[in-house]
Amino acid sequence: MTRYLEDTATERLEADEREGLYGPLAEAVRALVDASIRTEVDDHVIRQATADLERIAGHLRAHQLPGSYGVHSEAPGRRRTWGSPVIGVRNPIAPPLTLQHAPDGLVWSEFRVGTAYEGPPGRLHGGMAALILDHVLGEAVSASGHWGLTGTLTLRYRRGTPLGRLRTEARIDRVEGRKAYVVGSIADDEGITVEAEAIFILPKGYVHPDATA
Numbered sequence: 001m002t003r004y005l006e007d008t009a010t011e012r013l014e015a016d017e018r019e020g021l022y023g024p025l026a027e028a029v030r031a032l033v034d035a036s037i038r039t040e041v042d043d044h045v046i047r048q049a050t051a052d053l054e055r056i057a058g059h060l061r062a063h064q065l066p067g068s069y070g071v072h073s074e075a076p077g078r079r080r081t082w083g084s085p086v087i088g089v090r091n092p093i094a095p096p097l098t099l100q101h102a103p104d105g106l107v108w109s110e111f112r113v114g115t116a117y118e119g120p121p122g123r124l125h126g127g128m129a130a131l132i133l134d135h136v137l138g139e140a141v142s143a144s145g146h147w148g149l150t151g152t153l154t155l156r157y158r159r160g161t162p163l164g165r166l167r168t169e170a171r172i173d174r175v176e177g178r179k180a181y182v183v184g185s186i187a188d189d190e191g192i193t194v195e196a197e198a199i200f201i202l203p204k205g206y207v208h209p210d211a212t213a
C-alpha cells in the first residue's frame, strides 16, 4: 500500500475532526469568492466588507505556519493533501474535488465549478481544466503504486466545458521504467469536453517512499 496516502486509525479519527473544522472555513471563503465576483451592493457596503475581512484575516494569522502547507505542516496521511488547489479541504481555491478510486485503477470525481473558474463566458477556464486534469492524472499514477512529477501534460479541448456539474476520470495506460503514461478526461452531461494524456516521471535518483515501508 502507498503509506503516503494512508492513515492509521488514530490519524483518521483526528483527520475527521479537523476536517469538520477546516472544511466549513474553506467553504465559507469559497462562498465569499463567488460573492466578491458577483456582488452589486452599494460602495459603502463593499468598503465595510473589506474592513471586516481584513480584520478576520488578522485573527486567522495570529498563529500560522511560517510558509506553504506542504513544506511546513508535517501532516500525516490524507491531511497532506489539505493544501491542494484541486482537492484541498483547507484550500478555498480548490473546487474541491473528492476523488473516487475504482477497483480497476480508474480514478474519478463528480464535482461542480462555479463563476470563480470562468474563462469564456459561462465556460470553464482552460487553465483550470489543465489544473484539474494534472491532479487527477497524477492521482491515477499514485493509485497504481507509482510516483512522479508531471513531465508532459497534453490537452485537447474538444468543445467548451460549461460551468456547473462535471465529471473527470483518469487511468494509467502503461509504465516504462521511471515514466508512467496516463490518460484522462473532463466531461459534462453530453460527453467528453477535454481529453488529456500525460507522462509522469520519477526524478532520477529519487526513491519511492514505499521502498522503505
Ligand SMILES: CCCCC/C=C\C/C=C\C/C=C\C/C=C\CCCC(=O)SCCNC(=O)CCNC(=O)[C@H](O)C(C)(C)COP(=O)(O)OP(=O)(O)OC[C@H]1O[C@@H](n2cnc3c(N)ncnc32)[C@H](O)[C@@H]1OP(=O)(O)O
Pocket (backbone or CB within 6 Å): 004, 134, 135, 136, 137, 138, 139, 140, 142, 147, 148, 149, 150, 151, 152, 177, 178, 179, 199, 201, 202, 203, 204, 206
Ligand atoms: C519529488 C518526487 C515525486 C513527488 C510526488 C509528489 C506527490 C505525489 C503524491 C501524491 C500524488 C497524488 C496526486 C497527484 C497530485 C498532484 C499532481 C501534480 C503534479 C505536479 O504538479 S508536478 C509539478 C510540475 N512538474 C515539474 O515540476 C517537473 C519538473 N521537471 C523535473 O523535475 C524533471 O525534468 C523530470 C523529473 C520531469 C525529469 O527529470 P529526470 O532527470 O529524472 O529525467 P531524465 O533526463 O533522466 O529522463 C528520464 C526519461 O524521461 C524522459 N523525459 C524527461 N523529461 C521529460 C518530460 N518533461 N516529458 C516527457 N519525457 C521526459 C527522458 O527522455 C527519458 O526518457 P528515456 O528513459 O526513454 O530516455
